[in-house]
Amino acid sequence: MPASAAAQTDAQIEAFIRNHADTIYHPVGSCRMGSGPLDVVNSRLQVHGTQGLRVVDASIMPSVVGGNTNGPTIMIAEKAVDMILADARQAERLAA
Numbered sequence: 246m247p248a249s250a251a252a253q254t255d256a257q258i259e260a261f262i263r264n265h266a267d268t269i270y271h272p273v274g275s276c277r278m279g280s281g282p283l284d285v286v287n288s289r290l291q292v293h294g295t296q297g298l299r300v301v302d303a304s305i306m307p308s309v310v311g312g313n314t315n316g317p318t319i320m321i322a323e324k325a326v327d328m329i330l331a332d333a334r335q336a337e338r339l340a341a
Contacts, residue, residue, distance in 0.1 A: 248261065248265075249261055249265075272303075272304075272309075273303045273304060273305075273306040273307075273308065273309050273310075273314060274304065274306060274307060274308060274309070275304040276292075276300040276302075276304040276305050277304075277305065277306070277307050278290070278305040278306070278307060279307060285300065285305075286299070286300050286305050289328050289332075290305060290321075290325050290328065299325060299329070301321060301322055301325040302318060302321070302322075303317070303318045303321070305321065306321075
């Protein structure tokens with residue numbers, strides 16, 4: 246019997262996952278972008294319900310891309326810089 250089949254209880258399943266899971270496959274989606282109840286960030290990468298916090302990495306991708314995540318992650322970071330600078334300029338205008 247495979248080790249995974251021997252895991253029957255929640256604790257055994259959790260232990261199996263912790264002992265056998267790895268991140269070689271470019272995981273994404275743990276802080277998924279969107280407007281649904283399970284989504285973590287909005288389209289401006291701001292964490293829902295938290296002021297002043299953004300997530301800027303591959304975890305905001307709703308699903309894994311067809312290739313390496315490096316290029317899309319760089320694009321996400323460059324777009325985040327644009328949004329952060331735009332927000333700072335807007336804040337300066339409102340404060341003046």
